[in-house]
Amino acid sequence: MNTFKEGKKTVLEVSKRGEAMGRCATLNSKYLCCNVHVLRSVHNCPFECSYCFLQNYLNDGTIKIVDDTRALMDEVRAKIHNEPSKLFRIGTWELGDSLALDLKTGQAAKLIMEFARFKNAVLELKTKSDCIDQILDIEHRQNTIVSWSLNTDYVIRSEESGTASLDRRIASIHKIIDSGYLIGLHFDPMIYHDSWEDGYRTLVKELFSALPAERVAWISIGSLRFNPEMKKKIENNYPDSRLTSAEMVLGDDAKVRYVKPLRVRMYKLLNEELNKHISQTNLVYLCMERWDVWEKVLGYHPESIGHLDYIFAKSLYERYGIGTEPPEIKHYIK
Amino acid sequence: MSIQQVNINNILIDNSWFSLKKYLFESSEAQSFLVNSFDKSGILYPVVLYKDNKGLLHLIDGRKRLQYAQQNNIQKINATILPEATPIADIIILILCNLRNYIESSVINKVQFICFAKSLNIPESWLLETLCVPLGLKPDAEFLSVCKRIYNLPEKIRIFCHEKKYSLKQLINLTYHSDNLLEQLAEWKSILHLTASTLDEIAVNLRDYLKAENRNMEDFLKEPDLLEILDSSLSPRDKTDKLRQLLYLKRFPTLSNVNDKICDTIEKLNLPEQIIIKWDNTLENKNVDLNIHLNDPKKWNRLLDTLNSKKIKDALGSILNEL
Numbered sequence: 142m143n144t145f146k147e148g149k150k151t152v153l154e155v156s157k158r159g160e161a162m163g164r165c166a167t168l169n170s171k172y173l174c175c176n177v178h179v180l181r182s183v184h185n186c187p188f189e190c191s192y193c194f195l196q197n198y199l200n201d202g203t204i205k206i207v208d209d210t211r212a213l214m215d216e217v218r219a220k221i222h223n224e225p226s227k228l229f230r231i232g233t234w235e236l237g238d239s240l241a242l243d244l245k246t247g248q249a250a251k252l253i254m255e256f257a258r259f260k261n262a263v264l265e266l267k268t269k270s271d272c273i274d275q276i277l278d279i280e281h282r283q284n285t286i287v288s289w290s291l292n293t294d295y296v297i298r299s300e301e302s303g304t305a306s307l308d309r310r311i312a313s314i315h316k317i318i319d320s321g322y323l324i325g326l327h328f329d330p331m332i333y334h335d336s337w338e339d340g341y342r343t344l345v346k347e348l349f350s351a352l353p354a355e356r357v358a359w360i361s362i363g364s365l366r367f368n369p370e371m372k373k374k375i376e377n378n379y380p381d382s383r384l385t386s387a388e389m390v391l392g393d394d395a396k397v398r399y400v401k402p403l404r405v406r407m408y409k410l411l412n413e414e415l416n417k418h419i420s421q422t423n424l425v426y427l428c429m430e431r432w433d434v435w436e437k438v439l440g441y442h443p444e445s446i447g448h449l450d451y452i453f454a455k456s457l458y459e460r461y462g463i464g465t466e467p468p469e470i471k472h473y474i475k
Numbered sequence: 476m477s478i479q480q481v482n483i484n485n486i487l488i489d490n491s492w493f494s495l496k497k498y499l500f501e502s503s504e505a506q507s508f509l510v511n512s513f514d515k516s517g518i519l520y521p522v523v524l525y526k527d528n529k530g531l532l533h534l535i536d537g538r539k540r541l542q543y544a545q546q547n548n549i550q551k552i553n554a555t556i557l558p559e560a561t562p563i564a565d566i567i568i569l570i571l572c573n574l575r576n577y578i579e580s581s582v583i584n585k586v587q588f589i590c591f592a593k594s595l596n597i598p599e600s601w602l603l604e605t606l607c608v609p610l611g612l613k614p615d616a617e618f619l620s621v622c623k624r625i626y627n628l629p630e631k632i633r634i635f636c637h638e639k640k641y642s643l644k645q646l647i648n649l650t651y652h653s654d655n656l657l658e659q660l661a662e663w664k665s666i667l668h669l670t671a672s673t674l675d676e677i678a679v680n681l682r683d684y685l686k687a688e689n690r691n692m693e694d695f696l697k698e699p700d701l702l703e704i705l706d707s708s709l710s711p712r713d714k715t716d717k718l719r720q721l722l723y724l725k726r727f728p729t730l731s732n733v734n735d736k737i738c739d740t741i742e743k744l745n746l747p748e749q750i751i752i753k754w755d756n757t758l759e760n761k762n763v764d765l766n767i768h769l770n771d772p773k774k775w776n777r778l779l780d781t782l783n784s785k786k787i788k789d790a791l792g793s794i795l796n797e798l
Binding site: 376385390391393 | 729733758760
């Protein structure tokens, strides 16, 4: 563990090696994925979330930032040009926080400017930080969605060490909206804890107290999940955490998650709270969930991963005019 | 190196630098076998000693011979004395060669032998390369700290691991539990029927339950449903089964509750034994399997009628609703 924690203190700038753009690594036929693409421009994270899969995933504890933006963008350009009729959502958050170190690296601003030129791709920067001042004045043309991973005040304090407090995240969200960006909200991972109902109710209420729902491009809901071998890692690295003692089962995707009745209860509560503030046009989706859970929580389920990808493109086109033409489902379902 | 007669009172036995008393578990059979041999033939071989820079004599090999000598009022014993300049690593290899059978009789003995060698300030690289590999262990950089964690397990649990021939992975798993919990399990050893896997299951479920409910062991030990099991006249095997069920129920209340409801629904159907309803007990898959065992074609229509009844359809609908 010390190696893992110590490594986080070192930030290295590295050149791009191999393919940097790929599919989100959690694809599985039994659990619907939103088909987001990932650009691996950041490896590791300065924060210490007790549930983070990186503690069991990265061999090298150091933080690495790919400094060769041109090479990254050449790869993105080539891939999105192969399918010009499809809208790509591309996030830089798979292996780290998109913005936590951006004051030092300046990487986000370069990516935002590059993505502003694209007609069939949007960039998603996802963070638990409040490091946004450096991107407020960048020309983004709404092609970058700045997203926050959000949780209850209790979870942030007990499980997300080093991250911005909820108040600071909310303040940053307002600043970003004022700069004309669209935002994304990720209530993922929802974590079962004492008084979780009150915690998530308060979270939604505080978040939406002055938030224009029409600027929210998408909202995801998901719950804690991890590979079985992570259990011991978490217990070893964070002995005071009660995360792993919840009632969990092994799913078909070889990940441990809360038992389904509990997940459904948590998602329903959050969705009901969200519905007090958002409109029918807001896109709410479940991250890595089964079709029957979609049905129970949201009342419908996408037919496939491609169908969900299309729902995103349609929503972004109809609400914000993102994409060159109305998306056609045939480009998303193969 | 000549053999000398040494007064046994001048030999450090338990306080010897090379005493393995704290580090190796051995079988009682070997002990009685040796005593019989001494009675019959006397002490045939000299003990091996190491003379330190203060002239103190540390026993390396021959603890049982010395014990026999003490018990039989033998004052002097033949000894080979290794000089102060003898490399400690060489002595460790000598001990390994002499006691290989004991050391290799269980993984915990191997691990404890490595801890013994480490206590003699041997360089870690030597331990990893020269000692671990011949013992069949594949060490990585953290292996020695893993060994230390295992060695720090409560002694009663380590003895259990020796008796049950725990694998390295099983030993490592035990190190994730608190001493408090492990000591309680060791306490229960006499009234339960514990195997390596049942002990692990009980430990994991108990630990997670206590953590989830923010309770401690003292609270748990006062719980009436536990006391009922422990104080019952059931056999150790039945007590163990009851305890496992109790902990599963406490650890997985939602799963237990929903699965019980489904079982009740199926039981009320009074299905013929040829029809079996199966579902995913983890509740993840919204899916019910209906199995029909047919050994007599004349029963086919009757089974179909049963399957086609409203009662069955309603029950299946209710089960799928739970999933």
